[in-house]
Amino acid sequence: xxxxxxxxxxxLSAFLADYALGNLLSLKGIAEGxxxxxxxxxxxxxxxxxxxxxxxxxxxxxPFFLGLMEHLAERGVPCPTPIRDRNGVALKTLNxxxxxxISFLTGVSPRRVTVDQCSEVGRSLAxxxxxxxxxxxKRPNALSLEGWPALAHGCAKRADEVxxxxxxxxxxxxxxxxxxxxxxxxxxxxxxxxxxxxxxxDSGRLSGIIDFYFxxxxxxxxxxxxxxxxxxxxxxxxFNVTKAKAMLHAYRQIRPFEPAxxxxxxxxxxxxALRFLLTRLYDWLHPVDGALVTPKDPREYLYRMRFHRGxxxxxxxxxx
Amino acid sequence: xxxxxxxxxxxLSAFLADYALGNLLSLKGIAEGxxxxxxxxxxxxxxxxxxxxxxxxxxxxxPFFLGLMEHLAERGVPCPTPIRDRNGVALKTLNxxxxxxISFLTGVSPRRVTVDQCSEVGRSLAxxxxxxxxxxxKRPNALSLEGWPALAHGCAKRADEVxxxxxxxxxxxxxxxxxxxxxxxxxxxxxxxxxxxxxxxDSGRLSGIIDFYFxxxxxxxxxxxxxxxxxxxxxxxxFNVTKAKAMLHAYRQIRPFEPAxxxxxxxxxxxxALRFLLTRLYDWLHPVDGALVTPKDPREYLYRMRFHRGxxxxxxxxxx
Numbered sequence: 001x002x003x004x005x006x007x008x009x010x011x012l013s014a015f016l017a018d019y020a021l022g023n024l025l026s027l028k029g030i031a032e033g034x035x036x037x038x039x040x041x042x043x044x045x046x047x048x049x050x051x052x053x054x055x056x057x058x059x060x061x062x063p064f065f066l067g068l069m070e071h072l073a074e075r076g077v078p079c080p081t082p083i084r085d086r087n088g089v090a091l092k093t094l095n096x097x098x099x100x101x102i103s104f105l106t107g108v109s110p111r112r113v114t115v116d117q118c119s120e121v122g123r124s125l126a127x128x129x130x131x132x133x134x135x136x137x138k139r140p141n142a143l144s145l146e147g148w149p150a151l152a153h154g155c156a157k158r159a160d161e162v163x164x165x166x167x168x169x170x171x172x173x174x175x176x177x178x179x180x181x182x183x184x185x186x187x188x189x190x191x192x193x194x195x196x197x198x199x200x201x202d203s204g205r206l207s208g209i210i211d212f213y214f215x216x217x218x219x220x221x222x223x224x225x226x227x228x229x230x231x232x233x234x235x236x237x238x239f240n241v242t243k244a245k246a247m248l249h250a251y252r253q254i255r256p257f258e259p260a261x262x263x264x265x266x267x268x269x270x271x272x273a274l275r276f277l278l279t280r281l282y283d284w285l286h287p288v289d290g291a292l293v294t295p296k297d298p299r300e301y302l303y304r305m306r307f308h309r310g311x312x313x314x315x316x317x318x319x320x
Numbered sequence: 321x322x323x324x325x326x327x328x329x330x331x332l333s334a335f336l337a338d339y340a341l342g343n344l345l346s347l348k349g350i351a352e353g354x355x356x357x358x359x360x361x362x363x364x365x366x367x368x369x370x371x372x373x374x375x376x377x378x379x380x381x382x383p384f385f386l387g388l389m390e391h392l393a394e395r396g397v398p399c400p401t402p403i404r405d406r407n408g409v410a411l412k413t414l415n416x417x418x419x420x421x422i423s424f425l426t427g428v429s430p431r432r433v434t435v436d437q438c439s440e441v442g443r444s445l446a447x448x449x450x451x452x453x454x455x456x457x458k459r460p461n462a463l464s465l466e467g468w469p470a471l472a473h474g475c476a477k478r479a480d481e482v483x484x485x486x487x488x489x490x491x492x493x494x495x496x497x498x499x500x501x502x503x504x505x506x507x508x509x510x511x512x513x514x515x516x517x518x519x520x521x522d523s524g525r526l527s528g529i530i531d532f533y534f535x536x537x538x539x540x541x542x543x544x545x546x547x548x549x550x551x552x553x554x555x556x557x558x559f560n561v562t563k564a565k566a567m568l569h570a571y572r573q574i575r576p577f578e579p580a581x582x583x584x585x586x587x588x589x590x591x592x593a594l595r596f597l598l599t600r601l602y603d604w605l606h607p608v609d610g611a612l613v614t615p616k617d618p619r620e621y622l623y624r625m626r627f628h629r630g631x632x633x634x635x636x637x638x639x640x
Contacts, residue, residue: 003351009428023523025426028360031323031349040348040360042367042426106345106362108329202345 003029005037005052005097012041012050015094018085019101021045032197035213037097040104047104048083052097057213059098064139065212066090066100068132068189073103075131077124078200079209080105107200107207118231118243120206121199122250125191125227128209129220130255132189141192141216143275145181148174151278158285162298170278173305177271182219182264190223191215195230221261224251225268228317229276229304237303245318262319266311273305323349325357325372325417332361332370335414338405339421341365352517355533357417360424367424368403372417377533379418384459385532386410386420388452388509393423395451397444398520399529400425427520427527438551438563440526441519442570445511445547448529449540450575452509461512461536463595465501468494471598478605482618490598493625497591502539502584510543511535515550541581544571545588548637549596549624557623565638582639586631593625 013024022044030038030049035057039050053062066082070090073081080102082090092099110117141147152159152170159167191198193214200208224247232243251257280298287295311317333344342364350358350369355377359370373382386402390410393401400422402410412419430437461467472479472490479487511518513534520528544567552563571577600618607615631637 008431010430010432012428024428025522026424027428028348029351030360031351040350047362104346108332108344108347110330111328112330203343 003031003037003039004054005095007037007039007050007052007095011095012039015092015099016043018087018089018092019083020086021048021083021101033211041101048101049080049104050094050099050101052094052099054097057098061139061213062091062098062100064137065215067137068135068215069102069212071135072128072131077128077131077209078105078207079212105200105208105210107202109197109199110201111196113196113231113243115243115246116204117199117201117206118247119250120201120204121194121227121231122224122247123254124199124206124209125194125223126251126254128191129188129223135189139216141190141218143192143214143279144218144222145177145271148177148274148278151282155278155281155285159281162281162284163302166281166302169302170274173270173274173309177267177274180267181271182260182267185219185221185261185264186258187217187219189215190218190220192218192223192226194223194227219261219268220255221257221264222268222272224248224261225265225272226275228265228269229272229301232317233304236300237307239307239316241316241318248314248317248319257319262314265314265317265319266308269311269317270305270308273301273308277301277305323351323357323359324374325415327357327359327370327372327415331415332359335412335419336363338407338409338412339403340406341368341403341421353531361421368421369400369424370414370419370421372414372419374417377418381459381533382411382418382420384457385535387457388455388535389422389532391455392448392451397448397451397529398425398527399532425520425528425530427522429517429520431516433516433551433563435563435566436524437519437521437526438567439570440521440524441514441547441551442544442567443574444519444526444529445514445543446571446574448511449508449543455509459536461510461538463512463534463599464538464542465497465591468497468594468598471602475598475601475605479601482601482604483622486601486622489622490594493590493594493629497587497594500587501591502580502587505539505541505581505584506578507537507539509535510538510540512538512543512546514543514547539581539588540575541577541584542588542592544568544581545585545592546595548585548589549592549621552637553624556620557627559627559636561636561638568634568637568639577639582634585634585637585639586628589631589637590625590628593621593628597621597625 009027026042028040030040036054037052041048041050069079072079083101084090156167198211232240234240277298280296283295284298329347346362348360350360356374357372361368361370389399392399403421404410476487518531552560554560597618600616603615604618
């Protein structure tokens with residue numbers, strides 16, 4: 001939970017004077033989000049979310065993130081739309097931080113994921129991949145293959161505190177990924193962080209996809225691989241193939257997989273688990289003083305990575 | 321900021337099945353409140369606040385707090401109303417904690433208090449005192465005169481770390497309070513914690529009074545004295561008599577002061593400052609491991625207490 005930058009009602013009222021949204025009726029800090037400060041804001045014209053971008057977000061990336069949300073929302077993806085002020089500006093400044101008002105989406109994030117929800121996620125992910133295709137701005141994925149050695153290096157000395165032999169295992173895994181990583185699969189804009197917290201459901205239907213602050217250009221199948229990790233395990237180690245099958249089949253109905261994507265899926269899923277293992281391990285070993293968020297146990301993704309390492313083909317994920 | 325007890329959407333949906341409020345549309349932890357966990361909840365019938373009562377609240381007191389809010393709201397005080405389920409029950413259980421849904425109030429808390437807001441607070445406080453008069457349940461004030469020696473005792477050994485000589489000063493102050501405290505002033509239900517965070521304004525009018533979890537039976541003038549401390553200082557030491565005058569005059573238009581109340585006001589204001597000094601000092605010296613709230617500097621109220629100690633009559637507060 002996190003509200004890093006405090007916003008006074010008087011300051012927000014002055015900020016809202018730039019918009020055609022009426023007076024401020026309510027302001028409440030939201031105890032969620034790791035990278036940014038988020039507020040629930042109600043004005044005379046309805047509810048909104050106010051986001052203040054904190055230091056972990058590179059301000060140069062904001063035109064990509066906000067532009068992408070607007071692009072996708074215009075095409076019917078249920079994601080927040082940045083609200084433009086009377087001068088057409090969406091990216092503003094509040095309390096010295098880059099800030100934006102975005103539309104409020106109804107729906108709640110699941111804690112106990114169902115098979116039907118996995119289908120919804122698969123369908124919506126494919127839809128997002130198709131609709132992001134003609135978005136003009138590009139952003140490389142800093143947390144893919146090229147970014148992993150530096151993360152592993154930053155953890156190497158103390159990784160074995162978390163699990164004996166882990167430093168060595170990371171090294172071997174990264175080498176395996178570098179050797180086998182596919183370069184020529186279909187690619188475009190991916191969400192890259194589509195965990196349960198970032199998806200809303202309303203009456204069984206997916207009603208919202210939020211938090212585009214890891215979105216980037218990368219392989220579509222890698223985004224699918226991230227979702228396999230995020231949605232289809234019952235615990236650290238127990239893979240639910242029914243959920244995976246539902247997700248992958250719903251995805252391919254909207255955007256069919258190429259044979260090379262299916263073939264690469266176990267390696268990509270292993271790589272996706274490695275990516276979350278590395279960032280969690282880094283945050284675990286380098287806790288930020290005064291952080292409002294408890295680091296998550298990295299081992300969950302170690303076990304998932306090992307699971308995928310033992311997978312020989314996408315048949316294990318329910319794909320034929 | 322605080323959300324101590326995590327609530328899954330699935331659990332809240334099951335909880336809401338007892339109510340006639342429609343389906344759950346949104347659930348967001350609110351980063352405010354010290355004693356309890358609060359969530360913003362939207363259902364098909366509108367917005368609500370869900371409060372889960374944590375360990376610092378005595379569950380035996382909940383019928384008083386909830387009954388009082390209902391009593392006051394029925395009489396037009398702009399305070400949250402506990403929502404009753406289909407069986408007429410307002411106090412429920414969720415995730416093993418006492419929990420209640422209350423109505424959502426619009427308005428925002430001020431950070432830079434105006435004179436007009438002080439008038440609004442004075443008027444609303446008097447109105448609350450009159451309308452609480454016929455509330456049947458009683459609750460003694462555990463944080464008044466009788467509770468102070470124990471708090472001071474718990475801080476005595478380390479109080480001088482905060483300010484040299486503080487332990488001795490507390491002892492002297494408590495003795496002075498015990499000697500001079502008035503016993504026969506008009507009394508009834510008081511809010512006892514009406515700080516800016518607990519008051520909402522909408523277009524200049526007071527639109528909400530929240531957080532009744534310190535409410536109790538005590539002297540009305542003591543509640544006024546708490547508000548003098550909470551609303552009428554520009555900084556730790558700088559008293560704004562214009563604000564005090566506005567507050568006290570607005571109050572007396574609704575409920576006239578008795579001469580003995582006016583006479584007692586400097587002592588009560590000094591006692592109110594002592595009360596917040598003691599609890600802040602206690603929290604400062606006994607930080608709770610894993611607490612999500614940063615303790616507030618107790619010295620702010622030490623300086624205010626000293627200010628009131630130098631006040632000879634309520635003329636200094638603008639009262640004639």
